[in-house]
Amino acid sequence: METAIRWSPSSSLSEQRFLIADVVGRTFKLCKVNSYDGGNLQYQKVATHNKVPHFRAFDWSPFDESLLAVGQWTGEATILRIDESSQDTLSLPIKHQRLCNAVAFSTNGLLATGLERVRNDFCLNVFDINQRLGTNSTKAFGSGRQPVEPMRKLASSEVITSIKFFTDQPDALVTGVKGSCLRIYDVRETTGSPSLQFQTRCVHNLAIDPLDENYFASASPQGEATVNVWDRRSGSRLTAASLGSGAKSDVQDGSVLELKDVVDSTGSIIWSLRYSKSRRGCLGILASTGQYKVFDVAKQYVSGEEHAKKERGEVGSEQDQVYVKSIQHVAYPYYDHRYGSEENRRIVSFDFTNLAGAKGTPCAIILRGDKAVGICELRGHPPPLAVSSRSSLVVGETRASNRFEKQTGEDDVVSKAFRVITPKENGDIGEARDPVCTETAADDSIELHAFYSGTRDVAGVPPGESYMSSRKAHEKLYDLDPAGSRLSMDDALAFSTIPRRRCADGYLFDCDKNARIVGHDRWLKDMWTWIGHNGMVAGMLDLAYVGVYGIWYEDLGSGQVARQRTHVGMDVNVASTIKELCKQLQLPEFEGVDTDFPELRQLCLYTCGLGMPYSELEATVKDLVSHGHHTKAAALAIIHDKIKLAFQALRNGNATPAHRLLSLGLAGFVKGETDDTWDETVKDIAKELHDPYARAILALVGDGDWHDVLGEASLPLRDRVGVALMYLSDKELTGFIGNATTEAIKHGDIEGIVLTGLTEKGMDLFQRFIQRFDDLQTAVLAMSFTVPRYITDVRFESWREAYRSSMNSWKLFLHRAHFDAQSTKLSTTWDGRTLNQPVPRQVTLRCNHCDQALDRNKGNIDKNAR
Numbered sequence: 001m002e003t004a005i006r007w008s009p010s011s012s013l014s015e016q017r018f019l020i021a022d023v024v025g026r027t028f029k030l031c032k033v034n035s036y037d038g039g040n041l042q043y044q045k046v047a048t049h050n051k052v053p054h055f056r057a058f059d060w061s062p063f064d065e066s067l068l069a070v071g072q073w074t075g076e077a078t079i080l081r082i083d084e085s086s087q088d089t090l091s092l093p094i095k096h097q098r099l100c101n102a103v104a105f106s107t108n109g110l111l112a113t114g115l116e117r118v119r120n121d122f123c124l125n126v127f128d129i130n131q132r133l134g135t136n137s138t139k140a141f142g143s144g145r146q147p148v149e150p151m152r153k154l155a156s157s158e159v160i161t162s163i164k165f166f167t168d169q170p171d172a173l174v175t176g177v178k179g180s181c182l183r184i185y186d187v188r189e190t191t192g193s194p195s196l197q198f199q200t201r202c203v204h205n206l207a208i209d210p211l212d213e214n215y216f217a218s219a220s221p222q223g224e225a226t227v228n229v230w231d232r233r234s235g236s237r238l239t240a241a242s243l244g245s246g247a248k249s250d251v252q253d254g255s256v257l258e259l260k261d262v263v264d265s266t267g268s269i270i271w272s273l274r275y276s277k278s279r280r281g282c283l284g285i286l287a288s289t290g291q292y293k294v295f296d297v298a299k300q301y302v303s304g305e306e307h308a309k310k311e312r313g314e315v316g317s318e319q320d321q322v323y324v325k326s327i328q329h330v331a332y333p334y335y336d337h338r339y340g341s342e343e344n345r346r347i348v349s350f351d352f353t354n355l356a357g358a359k360g361t362p363c364a365i366i367l368r369g370d371k372a373v374g375i376c377e378l379r380g381h382p383p384p385l386a387v388s389s390r391s392s393l394v395v396g397e398t399r400a401s402n403r404f405e406k407q408t409g410e411d412d413v414v415s416k417a418f419r420v421i422t423p424k425e426n427g428d429i430g431e432a433r434d435p436v437c438t439e440t441a442a443d444d445s446i447e448l449h450a451f452y453s454g455t456r457d458v459a460g461v462p463p464g465e466s467y468m469s470s471r472k473a474h475e476k477l478y479d480l481d482p483a484g485s486r487l488s489m490d491d492a493l494a495f496s497t498i499p500r501r502r503c504a505d506g507y508l509f510d511c512d513k514n515a516r517i518v519g520h521d522r523w524l525k526d527m528w529t530w531i532g533h534n535g536m537v538a539g540m541l542d543l544a545y546v547g548v549y550g551i552w553y554e555d556l557g558s559g560q561v562a563r564q565r566t567h568v569g570m571d572v573n574v575a576s577t578i579k580e581l582c583k584q585l586q587l588p589e590f591e592g593v594d595t596d597f598p599e600l601r602q603l604c605l606y607t608c609g610l611g612m613p614y615s616e617l618e619a620t621v622k623d624l625v626s627h628g629h630h631t632k633a634a635a636l637a638i639i640h641d642k643i644k645l646a647f648q649a650l651r652n653g654n655a656t657p658a659h660r661l662l663s664l665g666l667a668g669f670v671k672g673e674t675d676d677t678w679d680e681t682v683k684d685i686a687k688e689l690h691d692p693y694a695r696a697i698l699a700l701v702g703d704g705d706w707h708d709v710l711g712e713a714s715l716p717l718r719d720r721v722g723v724a725l726m727y728l729s730d731k732e733l734t735g736f737i738g739n740a741t742t743e744a745i746k747h748g749d750i751e752g753i754v755l756t757g758l759t760e761k762g763m764d765l766f767q768r769f770i771q772r773f774d775d776l777q778t779a780v781l782a783m784s785f786t787v788p789r790y791i792t793d794v795r796f797e798s799w800r801e802a803y804r805s806s807m808n809s810w811k812l813f814l815h816r817a818h819f820d821a822q823s824t825k826l827s828t829t830w831d832g833r834t835l836n837q838p839v840p841r842q843v844t845l846r847c848n849h850c851d852q853a854l855d856r857n858k859g860n861i862d863k864n865a866r
Contacts, residue, residue, distance in 0.1 A: 031373075032046045094125070109128065110171070128151045164216065184196040204220070205273040215231055262295075282362055289346065294328040296324070470751060471747060474751070500812070541577040590605075610719075634666070638697065706723055710736070
């Protein structure tokens, strides 16, 4: 460190001073603050001491602002005055020359020096300089021919790296012994033995918390980035006998807190540790790269009696439990690509002031590499806040009033201490509203989200943006910052009311109604449509809510036994059941690629809502065309390999010129009239399109490769799975389904339900879905169709109870009762067993005289009922 800055502990509101040490220039400057406007610091030089002997350590006296001590390269310590009226010095010579690594003043006139190791000589000397200090009138050091001798010589043949005196016990000091330990000495003891010892390699840059001197911190050697916090009360007293015997029972090996990787250790070292003078446990750490971090260390609460035991040091009292409450990144390394700066603008030294900032937070004075001085005010703790179950936000006031104000009553106090923000309401939801909502009510619910999804087109792509994958489009729908500007607080709170409003509108187990309620979200709407049409039972096996993955791999997971509609012990063949189910559902024969598993592909297509007979396909295409979905109708026909039907869909009805142009491209593809120019033209057109179905058609007509269609990520996953089932080989299809399922689970993609089904893999998908989109409600309602009837999972039980608690907090008790009753019905197995036990009655009628229940049926009496 070439320069350093220190704040005067005697600074007050009327006068603030600080000291700048220039190691290279061998000067000290005492400065006075003239003004500080929150940004710029103006100061003037009060005194200077030039031509200081070459030094590598210094300390500023806490009892006399004009006194400084420097540790020289020769090992001598020199005391000097920084005063315009006196430039006197006092040298403290040593017997053997070596480096002086540390010097430290105490508040009662002691000076300690820490030296490098020399055989058979002491390396920690403590001097009493009170007799050699001049009077305040002369400010000259006392004269005398005899050199000043140490009052205590300690630490024989050991390297002392750092020294600090305690303020509350000025005769006690803590020292760092290189590569060995930390020691606490009481210089009043004549034995020379340390009072306390901590085994550690973190022996550098000692710092003592001035507001709680039981705690002190030390840093690791160069090449590491560890800081330890110690409690001086946590060790046992050491004696000469215990040290001589080598006993380790009296040595405290562990710190109360270890902070690893506190700074970026790449090419940097910890330069400085400083504790705040205005906030307990506030520790600042500065690295040579200019990285400056502040750790707020707090103690867990202890009772007054236990605290008194700790202070008295009674046996059996445990040490305080401390933890890191918060971390502030005040400054980043100068080379940081986002927040870095020029190297000469990095912070090279800092010290906490004894004055708080404008917001009542600690302040530090900083010195930069270009010698600029500034004030850095730390951020305050965030205000306390809480969100109610009805999405009202209560924010506490963090600034303490510094004047007494007359309060008119409790309401006035509360109004000054808290601020309440409520969500925007688009129509009230009455508490007594009929839980069975109408279709109109569901439409109103959709309108509640106009602020949330009104700018998006049918494909979920914001106007003016390039196309995106189907999954990305769904994620965009949940984006609270769609246009680059943040939502207002009440709008953001309104977003959190969506689950409550859905619940009040009847969002439960009616899949058609659920699809209407979430109509603004076509991905959730498709999921509920899939669940509503997925009852597949054949013979002795129930395949309801099994996805494409489970069918293709013939993997029903742990739920296979529960899905068998037979008694335990009877084997059921999954493959034969699938064949039987295809016949039962009258599925058309598979007409795609050559395969060894046509029935599996048939049932998988049916699960995707595809693979329908021609008559049904034709009717579906006509219905889509009548509603203006020409490209979707054409894509559906192409997936079923009905090119003629696709051509008609693009030309019939109210087809636009763009649709007709697309039909010409499709006709050219059928005739095989393509070349390189055609391919380039198709690709250029595709870049300008947002419609996923039009892009899929162009991907096919470009060069006729179905793999290009599968690579069209904007196409819904269900349709891409349909293409894979129709046109990929068995080996390719197996890999595609496995990879697509893994990706869907990884991203919590709700479209992946068609692959996972409502199985164990569906649980994994919903877990990620909840983490990303915070929609616990949908996950609970969807998985209730299979848990616990087919599978059991402890995650679902916790989700279910959390959702029940939410409904109670919303005061939607009737809706919660409907949820309990209907989920109990869903848990009924094929043989009539109910796996979800009904909630016991909470109220019963009792006799006033004997306190016995009037209903004498013991099976209906709950012991906890009132």
